[in-house]
Amino acid sequence: MTFISYAQNFEDIRLWRALKTVENGFYIDVGANDPTHDSVTKAFYDNGWTGINVEPMPNYFEALCQQRPKDTNLQCAAGESADELTFYGIAGTGLSTLDPAMAKMHKDAGMDVRSQTIKSRSLSSICEEHARGRAIHFLKIDVEGHEETVLRGMDFSQWRPWVILIETPWKRDQTWENLVIDAGYHSILFDGINTYYLAEEHLNLKPAFDIPPCNLDEFQFCKGHKFSHPVSDAEHQLAAALQRAEQAEAQLRAMQNSRTWQAIQKLKKTLLRA
CATH class of the missing domain: 1.20.5 (Single alpha-helices involved in coiled-coils or other helix-helix interfaces)
Known part of the structure; x- marks a missing residue:
């Protein structure tokens, strides 16, 4: 069956190549955003997977609840601990952030940035409640500058995602990478937007990431994808x-x-x- 890709930069194709033999797999999507547009997990959901979507923006959270009834959808932020945080929402974009400096930059660029107080909980507590007894096949983190706080709230000695992909700056000067490396993960790929890490016990999957997506992956882009044909x-x-x-x-x-x-x-x- 042809694989339909929704992700913005081939992320789902790369992950599917490595994980397509897994039946009824499980993912965690921190900063899930829209359930379809540019979604890394939509194709997996359509292929029988389920997971946890963490999304603080009310409109995206409601859409996730409607379109992903088999998933666990949480309207909160993933942080270092249970707390209340100021969240800077930018409707209709994937740029909402907990980072005040990043929010100011977007506001100065003319974007409509609106602040609100949201609840935060650690990724470990989320796993404890919703992933107990499940293998986590991949963890995706896209939180616009809040990566370190998310990672500090995860106990990688107890919860071992096979693959982690984290949105990273082009300069790849992220200060939090040691938290992943010290937890026993190996950086195997930078795709221009995300860095991919493999758990050392799953390094056998690395060959699946060695070449970029190609015709042999037998995929098609979803209708309206920016890499697809123009839509009337x-x-x-x-x-x-x-x-x-x-x-x-x-x-x-x-x-x-x-x-x-x-x-x-x-x-x-x-x-x-x-």
Whole structure:
């Protein structure tokens, strides 16, 4: 079956090449953002995987709840500990951040930056509650300057993602890399946006990352992908209509699974019998 890629820079193709033999795999996406657009995990979800999505932006969190009902979706930030933090949201982008300096830079560039207080919890506590007994096949971190705090909240001696990919600066001058290396991970690839790390016990997967995505990976880009063909207005409208239909279907399923809905149906049956 053709693999449909949604990620912005081939991340899902690289990961799928290494992990496609895993059935019912498990991921953690910190800074999940939109459930489809530029998503690293959407293709895996479509192929039967599930995971944990950590996303503080209300609109993206609500979309994740609607479109990823089998995932665990958390509206919070991953940090070093349980705390309340100031979050700088930039709607419609992947640039929202907990870093005040980065937020100021975006504001100075004319972006609509809005601050709010959000809850934070450590990645270890999230794993303890939602990943107990599960192998974590990959951990993706995209938090716009908050990487070190996320990593300091993770106990890599207990929780061992096979692959970690972290958005990193082009200069690759990140100060937090020693936290990953000292935890027994090897830097194996920089793709221009992310650095990939392999757990030392899974270095057998390294050959899968040695060459860039190519025709042998048998993939296609999703409709509307920036690397795909131009999309007509009619296709845009159709895609938007399909997305609205999927969201409506997800809302209907959630309503039908609610206790109130079930109680109403039971009452209807009782009245019909009367």
